[in-house]
Amino acid sequence: MNHTKLHHISLQEHYQFITFRTQESVDAYVQKILANDEKEHIKQFQIDNYLDSSKNGAYLYDEAIDVFIDVILQKDEHLYDVQIMAIMPNHIHILLKQNDDLGKIMQYIKGTSAVELNKLLHKSGKFWAEGYYDKLIRDEEHYVKVYNYIKNNPLKAGLKDERVFSKYE
Template sequence: MPRPYRIFYPGATYHVHARGNRRGAIFYEDRDYLHYLALLEQVRSTHPFDLHSYCLMTNHLHLQIEISHTPLSQIIKELHSRYAIYFNRKYDYDGHLFQGRYGAKVIESIDHFLGVSRYIHRNPLEAGMVGDMANYEWSSYLSYICKTENPHIYTQRTLSYFNEPAHEQYRLYTESENKNADELIWVPR
């Protein structure tokens, strides 16, 4: 039975996730994370997209990505193929770096869009890697709460859904234990 086709239309937004083969590490050191982000920018230069949030964990990753005209499958194939070649050469490995096909779910509502952003940024906290999400270096979270420049992401869409000060409201929304912290979002329901 063939795999189902990925949903594609210009402007679609996705929650992409990929895990290391056999749940193994896909990043060992800072240089690996930096290389993945550099490759992301190289791929973006030929296949434009907006990255709304990301979190690169030791053995998996999450991207919240809005495509333009290039199908997501082309973007991820190029990005992950190039990263796997880099990783396998660097560590003298053979075979697949990523476990199976990457996961991608289309985001079709504002609630889902914001929930994915929250989920992605909470990942290191939920995994017990940090006590404060702001302390995790390989996520886009700091760009949202500290107004620090991050060339990899586009924060405007996400922050547009919050009252001012949007950075603080987003922080409260993301750090809240209540998964339905919707009172912080101004969008009418």
């Protein structure tokens, strides 16, 4: 059974859970997961679990974390309202409320952070893997579940909690 790729759902004033990865983190194992016939959310969970221990494309440490947060804060409360985000070594999880089109938000976040991170790390070329995973938040229970997942993801992966940014904690 083949699942077709779903279109992104972009609804202003709604909450979105978004995940995206560094280009070099998408190795043969991740490609194999992406190609299987599982539902999209199951594939994303499998990939996230794998990437939590993978060193492939792991550039987001120390000053790179600060650079990414600075990029996010430049448009926070304009394009979006960030609720919480976790900056993992090779991928990002963000829970935000849209104030603009999701495509425009992601173009800003990935485009601007790629330029700044490549500059910092003396890299060139594609920094982020193509696309992103988004999940529209359905209700308060779903919001709390996603919020806690993001909050606990670095700790679950054996990382420190300075990788979590929230305006509310």
